[in-house]
Amino acid sequence: MGTGIVANAAMLLPHRSPALESFALAVWVLAALLLVVISAATAIHWIRHPERARSHFSAPAMAPFYGAPPMALLTVGAGALLVGRDLIGLDAAVFVDSVLWGLGTALGLLVSVAIPVLMFVRHDLEPKSTFATWLMPVVPPMVSAATGAALIPHLPSAELQQAMLLGCYAMFGLSLVTSLITITLVWSRLLYFDIGPAQMVPTLWIVLGPLGQSITAAGLLGGQAESAIAAPYGVAMEAMGVLYGLPIWGFAVCWIAIVATITIRTIRKHLPFSLTWWSFTFPVGTVVTGTSVLAVQTGSGPLGWIAVGLYAFLVFAWATALANTLRNTWSGALLLAPAPAPQPA
Numbered sequence: 077m078g079t080g081i082v083a084n085a086a087m088l089l090p091h092r093s094p095a096l097e098s099f100a101l102a103v104w105v106l107a108a109l110l111l112v113v114i115s116a117a118t119a120i121h122w123i124r125h126p127e128r129a130r131s132h133f134s135a136p137a138m139a140p141f142y143g144a145p146p147m148a149l150l151t152v153g154a155g156a157l158l159v160g161r162d163l164i165g166l167d168a169a170v171f172v173d174s175v176l177w178g179l180g181t182a183l184g185l186l187v188s189v190a191i192p193v194l195m196f197v198r199h200d201l202e203p204k205s206t207f208a209t210w211l212m213p214v215v216p217p218m219v220s221a222a223t224g225a226a227l228i229p230h231l232p233s234a235e236l237q238q239a240m241l242l243g244c245y246a247m248f249g250l251s252l253v254t255s256l257i258t259i260t261l262v263w264s265r266l267l268y269f270d271i272g273p274a275q276m277v278p279t280l281w282i283v284l285g286p287l288g289q290s291i292t293a294a295g296l297l298g299g300q301a302e303s304a305i306a307a308p309y310g311v312a313m314e315a316m317g318v319l320y321g322l323p324i325w326g327f328a329v330c331w332i333a334i335v336a337t338i339t340i341r342t343i344r345k346h347l348p349f350s351l352t353w354w355s356f357t358f359p360v361g362t363v364v365t366g367t368s369v370l371a372v373q374t375g376s377g378p379l380g381w382i383a384v385g386l387y388a389f390l391v392f393a394w395a396t397a398l399a400n401t402l403r404n405t406w407s408g409a410l411l412l413a414p415a416p417a418p419q420p421a
Contacts, residue, residue, distance in 0.1 A: 077144065078354045080107035080151035081361030082394050085387055087158040088368040090380035097159075104152070104159040111152045118145075136199040142187050143212030147219050147358070149180030154223040170230045177223060181247075184216025188250065206265040207272065208282040208355075210258050218251035218289045220244065222365075225296035228304065241297060241304045245313075248293050255286035277342045278355040280335045287328040288362030291321040295369035321370050328363050349400045356393035364390055 083104035086096050122129045132138040153176025161169035191213035195201060221244040228244075231237045262283060271277060298317030302310035339347070364386045371379035 077107075077148040077151040078357030078361075078394060078397065079103060079110060080148070080155050081358045081365075082390060083107060083155050083159045084151065085361045085364040085368070085390060088365050089383055089387060090368055090371045091384055100159050101163060104155040105163075107152050107155060108160075111148055114148075115145075133194060134198065136195070136201060136205065137209075139191050139194055139199070140209045140212040142191060143184070143214070143216055146180040146184035146187060146216040149176045149183070150216070150219045150223045151358075153177045153180060154226060157226050170227070173223075173227060174230075177220065177227060180216065181220040181224070184220055185247075187213045188217055188254070192254070203261075203265060204269045206261045207276055208262050208279045209276075210261070211255055211282050211286060214251055214254040214258060215286050215289065216251070217247035218255070218286055218293055221248040221251070222289050222293035222296055225293070225300050228300045234304070237300075238304045241300055244293070244297055248290065248297070251286060252290055255290075259283055259286070271338055271342070274342050274345065274347055275350045275352055277339055277347065278350075278352040280338060281355045281359045283331055283335070284328055284359035284363050287324055287331065288359065288364070288366040291324050291328070291366030292362060292369050294320045295366070295373055298373075318370065318373050321366065321373075325363075325366060325370060328366070332363070349404060351401070353397045353400060357390065357397055360386065360390045360393060 080103075083100040086092070086100035086103075089096070132142075153173040156164070156169040156172040156176070160172070164172070195210075224240060224244040224247075228237050228240050231240055262280075265272075271280070295317035298314040301313035304310065305313065364383055367379055367383040367386060370376070371383055
């Protein structure tokens with residue numbers, strides 16, 4: 077999903093070029109290939125090591141990451157319509173997006189219930205063990221809401237289009253409320269305890285995920301509402317995209333300033349590479365898409381160029397995470413058994 081968002085965000089920018097679109101297509105193809113390879117590797121892992129795979133559900137540090145697979149399916153599926161349609165054709169793009177959206181949404185809804193239940197009844201947690209990774213299982217329904225908007229016009233009847241729109245808004249609410257609760261817990265942990273181990277600092281950027289994705293969802297769904305819902309609700313939903321999006325965008329910018337300061341402080345001390353560095357990609361990408369949607373809705377030139385600037389940072393962060401992942405995989409460092417999770421003091 078960290079690779080797919082680079083392609084999708086490029087196609088939503090208010091300022092694009094043929095070179096950027098070609099770059100987006102290449103990145104989407106890479107994301108699709110990664111999805112196939114990693115899905116196959118995961119399936120093999122479950123077949124060959126089922127006990128270890130199941131044990132991840134019982135590990136508080138691992139269980140939240142089951143939110144990643146549905147978001148990967150949804151991101152690559154959305155890219156089929158946004159980016160891949162010129163390569164594979166519109167009909168094939170709609171089919172691919174529909175299949176991946178259906179799979180990603182079903183899995184995301186399952187995860188958004190199952191992982192919190194496990195955390196409530198089985199995991200031994202305390203306030204200091206709160207990390208932004210807890211957002212991972214509750215964000216997928218928001219990604220479904222944002223990516224589902226593009227499929228609405230391709231549904232065969234007005235009734236199905238309306239049902240899809242209403243379902244996406246329901247998932248928007250599901251994810252928004254649970255995300256706000258979790259973000260409050262993360263803020264409390266930072267306020268009353270500390271920022272945690274250095275390798276977990278990049279995960280603070282995950283907070284941007286539900287913020288940016290909710291802005292994107294509100295704007296894209298609002299654009300479909302006027303034709304699917306009778307007045308005055310359709311018009312109101314379209315207006316909500318801006319009335320909701322701008323205040324949340326303000327908090328997202330505030331959070332970027334906070335976590336950028338914490339990250340720079342940690343880099344000066346020492347920030348070892350780990351897969352948490354991918355937290356710099358997808359969450360930032362959602363802010364790019366949210367800013368782009370707001371720029372188009374409001375006609376704001378400054379917002380459009382801010383989106384371009386954020387996209388430049390996204391590409392830099394993605395290239396850095398990818399290069400370090402490839403280097404550490406080649407050296408074998410990422411293939412070693414993980415160190416025990418840090419325990420709260």
